[in-house]
Amino acid sequence: MSDKPQRRLAAIFVLDVSGFSRLMAEDEAGTLNQVLAQQQSLIAPAIRSHEGRIIKLMGDGVLAIFPSVISAVEAAAGIQAAAARNRHLQLRIGITLGEVLIAQGDIYGDDVNIAARLEALAPLGGVALSAEAYGQVRGRIPYAFEDLGLHEVKNIPEPVRVYVLSEELTSLPSLHPVAAPVKAVRAASASRRRAGGPVWLALAAFTALAAAGGGWWAAGMPGLHGAGQAASGAEQTRPLVAVLPFTAASASPELALAVTGEVIRALAAVPGLAVVAPASSRAAAGLPPDQAARLLGTEFLVSGHMPAAPLQGIRLDIRSPSGQAALPPRPQSSLSRLGPAAAADILTSFSQPLADAAAMPPVPDQALMQLLAARSNLASGRPQEARLALEQALQLAPGLTRAKVLQAELGLDLLTGPLASLPQRSAKAAQRLEGLPETPGTLRIRALAAQFSGAPDMALTHARTLERSFPNDADGHLLRAWLLQMEGQGAAAEAAYATALRLNPVPPALYRSLRASMLFDAGQEEAAVASASEALALEPRAQLAQAVLCAGLATLGRFDEAGSACAQLQAEGLTLDQAAGAFPYGAGAGPGSALQRLRTGFSLAGLPGRP
Structure with a gap:
């Protein structure tokens, strides 16, 4: 992992428990237990479910960043509403939008200080926004804000205008939205009726598709540091294109987001373009083009809008350094054709050869709806509902x-x-997928199964086939990086990892977890521990990261911390052999090898078994 500081535009979120010092003086143990329980059961899950990244837990407070102000405000509103309903400790939250400097797992900058000052200005149980943050959500989310005017804040030379969301959060059992004009509501409803299908009515009920994406890891979180080296020269020559989340006039926003994902997946096999992965594309939702371009590291942006019923097509706008082009919507016969048709238009605009449309059989609309619902449920932590939809x-x-x-x-x-x-x-x-054609998903699973079965050459063969056939599958490059590192090919692993991050600059959570494993393998235990800690801050159930943290701390001689890190694994009855078996090394296991260091670390941390 590079130690070079990085700059990133983010929504900065600061949360604090009101009256913490007084409460601690009255009942230290009870207050601390309440704070920890509230962080674990309410605050951290709400931040993760809105694609936020927890930077640090500060006793009575939380510092986090989000890919957009909308996600930060929705997380804050949900936290405050739940805290009021469940009689939790009272909280204040401040949010601003600005550029932060990310270094060594922490963030710095004047805007971090502004967010902290906003938190102090927020009412009990409320949320305070800066003018920059308010400008991103005004008229776009169903909450009413009050303008509190300009305020002088410590260490900031210019006054800060403050907007607050407060009374409706604490006085009602649930949030009440700002009422839309009756005329607009009726027009939208009439338009949906004209679209006619139960397809659109059902899709309108789907939620959280913004987090569903194409990640095969079944979880996702933004915000990882850069890879240790740049992507290969050949990779850098491919223009990087971001397909931003589509909007719609009459169709549901969930459908527009889902179609965006279908377009990106349809571009997975294009060799002449590098295409930003769905998870990172969603992180730029609602950002102005310049900010989206900075966040994603590209000047090539594709936006889309459905001006009428979805089957009437998508109007595309393509922005590049040389100018902007607009493509009119093209009507389609089915929902499954929307994505491929838009992908074909994008390829034509970039003078790329079209894929063979005949090779992609149409999918019944109702079946596609259930597939999208499964992705949504899986991303929202509802695996049973996802299984039923599938x-x-x-x-x-x-x-x-x-x-x-x-x-x-x-x-x-x-x-x-x-x-x-x-x-x-x-x-x-892998057995469940026998006989199925080669797709990004089938190739990834076959590669992983081959590595675990002791066939690393076959695993890398599948991974390289994936690289050639689907060069825009970011998760495929991540898997290839991990497999290469397991086989002792460190330089090639770093190049593959850099490519994964170029395609997924705001990557899902498992990137941190697998990166921790790669760093431990390379003998960089300090960096491995830091990466594993970041993964666990976002997903406490990330067992691979838990194991790396356990072994890494023990290897560094931090035995008390290692024992605590391993306690959860021990509680589940995990043995040393079972833990080591989750790291399928194929490049030797002699003295000094990564596998031997891993086993020794597990033994020193207290896992039962012979090192």
Whole structure:
């Protein structure tokens, strides 16, 4: 992991418990328990579910960053509403939008100080926004803010205008939105009725698709430091294109987001373009073009709008350093054709060859709806609902490969599934996909299963096929980086990892977890511990990161911390052999090898078994 500081535009979120010092003086142990319970059960899950990244937990407070102000405000509103309903400790939250300097897992900059000052100005149970943050949400979310005017704040030369959201959060059992004009509501409803299909009515009920994406890891979080070196020269020559989340006049926002993901997935096999992954694309939702370009590291932006019923097509706007072009919407016969048709328009605009449309059989609209619902449920932490939706999708379309792949990924769960059965789960996932065509999902699972079965050459063969056939699959490059590092090919692993981050500059949570494993393998225990800690701050159930943290701390001689880190693994009855088995090294296990250092670390930390 590079130690070079990075600058990033982010929504900065500061939360604090009101009256903490007084409460501690009255009941130190009880107050501390309440604070920790509130952080674990309410605050951290709400931040993670809105794609936020926890930078630090500060006793009575939390510092986090979000990819957009809208996600930060929605997380804050949800936290305050739940705290009021459940009689938790009272909180204040401040949010601003600005550029931060990210270094060594922390963030710096004047805007961090502004967010802290805003938190102090927020009413009890309320949220305070700067003018910059308010400008991003005004008229776009269903909450009413009060303008408190300009305020002088400590160490900031210019006064800060403050907007607050307060009374409705604490006085009602749930948030009440600002009422939309009756005329607009009726027009939208009439338009949806004209679209006619139960397809659109059902899709309007889907939620959290913004977090569903194409990540095969079954979880996602933004904000990882850069890879240790730049992507290869050949990779850098491919123009990087970001397809930003589409908007819609009459269709549901969830449908527009879902179609955006379909467009990006349809571009996975294009060799002449590098395409930003869905998770990072969603992180730029609602940002002005210049800010989106800075966040994603590209000057090529594609935005889309559905001006009428979805089957009437998508109007595309393509922005590049040489100017801007608009493409009119093209009507389609089915929902499954919207994404490929828009992808074809994008390819034409960039003078790239078109994919063979005949090779992509249409999917019944109802089956596609269930597939999208499964992705949504999985990203929202509802695996049982996701399984049910996938079963329904396959009843409607028994040959739907994407649904079968998602079923296999759900069973695999590399991020939060138990380490003890990871080799067996990878083999079972591969068996479920036998006979299916080569897709990004099938190739990733086959590569992983081959590595766990002791066939590293076959694993890398699958990973390289994935690289050639689907050069825009960011998760494929991540997997290839991990496999290369396991085989002792450190330089090639770093190049593959850099490519993964170029395609996914605001990457999902497992990137931190696998990066921690790679760093431990390379003998960089301090950096491995830092990366594993970041992963666990975002997803406490990330067992691979927990294992790296446990072994890394022990290797560094920090035995008390290592014992605490391993306590959760020990509580689940994990043995040393089972923990080591989740790291399928194929490049030797002699004295001084990464596998031997890992086993020694586990033993020193207290896992039962012979090192």
